[in-house]
Amino acid sequence: MVETSQIRPHMEVLGSDGAHVGTVDHIEGDRIKLARRDSPDGDHHYVPLSAVARVDAHVHLDRTAAALGLVGVATATAATTGDATAASPLPPVKNRAVEGSAPRRNFYLPWIVGLVGLVLLLLLLTKACSPDRTEPVASDTAMTAPYAAEPAAPATGTAALPVEQVTLPGGRTISAEPNSLNYALQAYLASNAPAPRTFTFDKLNFDIGSAAIRAQDQANVDALAEILNAYPEARAQVVGYTDTTGTGRGNAELGQQRGEAVAQALIAKGVDRSRIAAASGGENAPVDTNATAQGRFENRRTELIVIAK
Structure with a gap:
């Protein structure tokens, strides 16, 4: 089996x-x-x-995307063959001479030129008859503060799944969604898989310019603390990330504040301070585009790295 430590975020899967x-x-x-x-x-x-x-610069699979049920994920590129080119819908301006005869005139060209001229005339008349628009036109402005408000992003990046009751060592149970960080983390800590291992929170993103844990994400943090308390030998690091809004230096500081906010929340729930560290990823290693509000929301994330177990 391939060593999972060779597989890192942002590697291409083929x-x-x-x-x-x-x-x-x-x-x-x-x-x-x-x-x-x-x-x-x-x-x-x-x-x-x-x-x-196998794994080298890419992750190579032993089957196709279709065989994995991922039809539509990979993008196919249309192929062209030979030197054939698409035929023009317009007739040629001049036909070739055949056996020395004079080229025949193109009787379609005057009609085409006339039709184009008529369309342009109609466009000019329409514009002349339209009322003047005096409303101000919105434009982008330079931000006067490190962060500016933007439309609220969805609370989570993935659809909610049925909740399962997971029993931890000691008999305590937590509610966890399959495919969530807490679900995967408890399975990993209960296994013989080696450390380190990185987990991305599925429900722990931050509002722009803020290091405060959102109210709708607090239950996720509480369940994480329950898991870590059930595995007292585990040590972890919380890494905070930002989008590209603001400055690189400011984002590095904000990422550190986000990591420390989560670490402090776990400590408040009983996790020993010596087992939790905080770090910043700043605006580096985005998981989505920074060109949209949804993408920036995804990048304002937190990751948990299990250092030892």
């Missing part, structure tokens, strides 16, 4: 036919979670680790 299947987001349990930006339906997709044939 099918057995060499086609692009997706990009590694991170490993969850015995599966590779693919980044959303390659997904045509806007959802995360998964590839079992058992399908990995």
Whole structure:
């Protein structure tokens, strides 16, 4: 089996036919979670680790995307053959002479020129008859503060799944959604899989310019603390990330504040301070585009790295 430590975030995943299947987001349990930006339906997709044939600069699979049920994830490129070119819908301006005869005139060209002229005339008349628009036109302005407000992003990046009751060592139970960080983390800590291992929170993103844990994400943090308390030998690092809004230095500081906010929340729930560290990823290693509000929301994330178990 391929060593999972060789598989890192942002590596390209290729099918057995060499086609692009997706990009590694991170490993969850015995599966590779693919980044959303390659997904045509806007959802995360998964590839079992058992399908990995080898790892070099890319992750190579032993089967195609179609065989994995990922039809539509990889993008096919249309092929062209020979030197054939698309035929023009317009007739030629001059026909070739045949056996020395004079070229015949193109009787369609005057009609085409006249039709184009008529369309342009109608456009000019329409514009002349339209009322003047005096409303101000919105324009982008330079930000006067490190962060500016933007439309609210969805609370989560993935659709809610049925909740399962997971029993932890000691008999305590937590509620966890399959494919969530907490679900994958407890399975990993209960296994013999080696450390380190990185997990991306599925429900722990931040508002722009803020390091405060949102109210709708607090239950996710509480369940995480329960898991870490059930495995007292585990040590972890919380890494905070930002989008590209603001300055690089400011984002590095904000990422550190986000990591420390989560670490402090875990300590407040009983996790020993010596087992939790905080770090910043700043605006580096985005998991989505910074050109949209949804993408920036995805990048304002937190990751948990299990250092020892």
